[in-house]
Amino acid sequence: MDQTTPVSSNAPTTNVVVDATDDVVLPFAIEGMSVRGRLARTGPVISDILGRHDYPPAVSRLVAETLLLASMLGTALKLEGRFTVQTSSDGPVDLLVADMTKDGGLRGYAHFDADAVAALSTETPTLEQLTGKGSMALTIDQGPGRNSYQGVVPLEGDSIAACGEDYFRRSEQLPTLIKLVVAQSFERDASGTADGGWRAGGIMIQQMPEDGGFVRDLDPGDAPDGSVAAEDAAEDENWNRAKILMETVEDHELVDPALASEQLLYRLYHEDGVRAFPPHPLSFSCRCSQDYIKGVLEGFGSEEMADMHTDDGRIEVRCEFCSSTYNFDPEEFKGS
Incomplete structure (x- = not known):
């Protein structure tokens, strides 16, 4: 069709x-x-x-x-x-x-x-x-x-x-x-x-x-120097x-x-x-999610995550693409 x-x-x-x-x-x-x-x-x-x-x-x-x-x-x-x-x-x-x-x-x-x-x-x-x-x-x-x-x-x-x-x-x-x-x-x-x-x-x-x-690299044959092939000229036009x-x-x-x-x-x-x-x-379409962000955080050290703590002691992360905010309990990452 x-x-x-x-x-x-x-x-x-x-x-x-x-x-x-x-x-x-x-x-x-x-x-x-x-x-x-x-x-x-x-x-x-x-x-x-x-x-x-x-x-x-x-x-x-x-x-x-x-x-x-x-x-x-x-x-x-x-x-x-x-x-x-x-x-x-x-x-x-x-x-x-x-x-x-x-x-x-x-x-x-x-x-x-x-x-x-x-x-x-x-x-x-x-x-x-x-x-x-x-x-x-x-x-x-x-x-x-x-x-x-x-x-x-x-x-x-x-x-x-x-x-x-x-x-x-x-x-x-x-x-x-x-x-x-x-x-x-x-x-x-x-x-x-x-x-x-x-x-x-x-x-x-x-x-x-x-x-x-x-195609610019074709052999120009007997064409005088500086001339352009007819096909090239038509394409340029x-x-x-x-x-x-x-x-x-x-x-x-x-x-x-x-x-x-x-x-x-x-x-x-x-x-x-x-x-x-x-x-x-x-x-x-944003691909962020609670599970995805958690997976990313699990690759961080405790010192890096300390900078993400809010006043109430939780970890807060905001997606730069969609501005969604994700909160986590620091206990979730103990031992990770």
Whole structure:
């Protein structure tokens, strides 16, 4: 059975649009080009994740961008396991973590110096102002007994999206264009109270040589020095066209819950033809539990656990991903 769908101009009703647009990653391919992409749209899930923390807006945006990147890249996983995007740096936000399981379970958090973030002179600080110098690691963990794969790139450029593009340029040698948008929602309920939720959207395209694209190291034969083979030129023209069209996407289009993903793809690439593949649903999922945390604590020494004691003498641990708190009686670890 055909698992792809040509995107048409037929606009679904508003009720269908909201359900189909939120919390999914939609893979797509541009017909007649060696270009594939992913379109991610999320509202309730990103609000759930960020709502578990009391982050400043600038930090929330950074976490959301990292989660978007993880969701678009993580949906490409072919094996059981987990895909993680993690930054480590020397700035006010010295750690960002976002990971995704094969079934679309997302979680993420940031470690930061609140005073240093508050001292920044602008409400919209740059990536460098927030993170300083450091690196971004992209890791595929295939589970126990199987090899993990990791790629690391400098934390450079003006955005998390630029770092993602740099990874593919350095590691995979795939021309890639990524756009990530995060917006805070202030929709009001019947009582007039603003919900303060978040919306996030991202789109990426890649030129895929294995789908009939160019190969740069072919012998040019008798072609004059500096010339480009006709096939290469055609591929470059297609890629440039795909990039130019993607760059017309406006920020509000990526976060508008009333604009279906299929409608947006049709607007961008209807002249060439665009085919959508089955969407990948996203959800919030944290793997912490009382038993898991207890197992971790059993590997700690008594001196290390002493720092976790509360005023009433119990051991308290908070999950950085979901902010759940776990309490234990120190007697449970006697002799461990």
